[in-house]
Amino acid sequence: MINVTKPFLPPQEEYDHYLRGIWSRKWLTNNGPLVNELELTLKNYFDVPHLFYVTNGTTALQLAIKALDLQGEIITTPFSFVATTSSIVWEGCTPVFVDIDPATYNIDPALIEAAITPQTTAILATHVFGNPCAVREIGAVAIKHGLRVIYDAAHAFGTQYQGRSVLHQGDISTLSFHSTKLFHTIEGGALITHDANLANKIAHMRNFGFHGPETFQGVGINGKNSEFHAAMGLCNLKYVQQILARRQELTEVYHQMLRPLQVGKPFLRPNAGFNYAYYPVLFNNEAVLLKMIDALHGVYVYPRRYFYPSLEKLSYVRPGQHMCASSNIASRVLCLPLYHELSVEEVKMICRAILRADRY
Numbered sequence: 297m298i299n300v301t302k303p304f305l306p307p308q309e310e311y312d313h314y315l316r317g318i319w320s321r322k323w324l325t326n327n328g329p330l331v332n333e334l335e336l337t338l339k340n341y342f343d344v345p346h347l348f349y350v351t352n353g354t355t356a357l358q359l360a361i362k363a364l365d366l367q368g369e370i371i372t373t374p375f376s377f378v379a380t381t382s383s384i385v386w387e388g389c390t391p392v393f394v395d396i397d398p399a400t401y402n403i404d405p406a407l408i409e410a411a412i413t414p415q416t417t418a419i420l421a422t423h424v425f426g427n428p429c430a431v432r433e434i435g436a437v438a439i440k441h442g443l444r445v446i447y448d449a450a451h452a453f454g455t456q457y458q459g460r461s462v463l464h465q466g467d468i469s470t471l472s473f474h475s476t477k478l479f480h481t482i483e484g485g486a487l488i489t490h491d492a493n494l495a496n497k498i499a500h501m502r503n504f505g506f507h508g509p510e511t512f513q514g515v516g517i518n519g520k521n522s523e524f525h526a527a528m529g530l531c532n533l534k535y536v537q538q539i540l541a542r543r544q545e546l547t548e549v550y551h552q553m554l555r556p557l558q559v560g561k562p563f564l565r566p567n568a569g570f571n572y573a574y575y576p577v578l579f580n581n582e583a584v585l586l587k588m589i590d591a592l593h594g595v596y597v598y599p600r601r602y603f604y605p606s607l608e609k610l611s612y613v614r615p616g617q618h619m620c621a622s623s624n625i626a627s628r629v630l631c632l633p634l635y636h637e638l639s640v641e642e643v644k645m646i647c648r649a650i651l652r653a654d655r656y
């Protein structure tokens with residue numbers, strides 16, 4: 297059986313090494329040495345000034361909204377994982393969808409201005425499938441209207457934009473280190489910001505608001521992550537270059553093999569370094585997509601409809617927001633298996649099954 301993804305696991309001895317350290321220190325969580333080391337290493341890796349390791353990518357989004365004190369309406373993309381929208385609602389704000397650019401699958405910057413009202417406070421956009429948003433255009437609209445910008449960068453570990461990590465963009469970027477992501481810490485996430493005041497706020501907020509053992513700086517939650525999770529991250533970081541290279545290699549096999557097929561792909565920003573986080577293909581219509589899923593299930597291959605349905609269809613958002621491009625793309629896009637352990641032979645087998653089904 298081949299699933300859309302399979303978590304990367306380091307050699308067990310390497311994790312055991314960290315476990316022995318945890319056992320000897322008996323320091324399991326609360327900003328322990330491994331959490332510190334992971335934060336420092338990631339900060340250097342991305343070359344960013346402030347990075348906070350938290351429990352997961354959803355908590356990172358919620359903390360970002362909270363730290364920026366957002367209220368009212370937040371403009372967001374309908375083509376993303378559900379957590380992008382649910383975090384907005386969870387924080388008591390209203391998601392206002394702006395349709396995607398059908399070429400990149402990211403929020404269309406040309407449509408943002410028309411959606412701004414006096415209640416709008418921010419833009420929350422996803423670098424979907426690791427392809428950077430139109431960050432320059434989004435930044436310009438935000439400055440013009442005094443809006444904050446959060447990037448859901450859950451897919452963008454390793455994505456470069458103009459020669460450096462795309463995580464430098466926006467007021468805050470958030471990452472997810474869930475097991476299904478390119479780099480993972482089992483569960484985990486992070487917030488990245490350039491703003492020292494925001495950083496100070498986030499540091500307190502993720503730890504109940506504690507400011508010294510008996511004083512509090514505002515309201516907080518428990519967003520801390522553990523030494524065990526940080527240890528997995530430290531192990532996996534050593535393999536990130538290999539993971540990226542492997543994904544690129546498998547992506548090229550897909551490209552090569554699927555060349556005879558009539559499928560679309562997201563247009564990748566030319567000045568960006570792509571991270572090969574996913575392998576999305578866009579079929580001509582939903583009927584073809586369903587036929588392909590059936591054919592792949594027949595050979596025990598389980599692709600996923602990332603992301604379906606389009607998020608304006610959620611029951612808890614303001615009804616009547618019709619996102620034509622997003623619902624259209626969501627109905628036709630399929631992510632094919634892509635993970636470190638997947639072999640070139642398996643990719644070829646998947647492609648043959650698709651090409652066979654395409655002939656009927």
Ligand SMILES: *Cc1c(COP(=O)(O)O)cnc(C)c1O
Binds near residue numbers: 353354355377380474
């Ligand atoms: C995975 C993901 C999240 C949520 O991350 P968790 O760590 O699972 O909470 C948020 N946004 C996007 C786009 C994701 O893919």
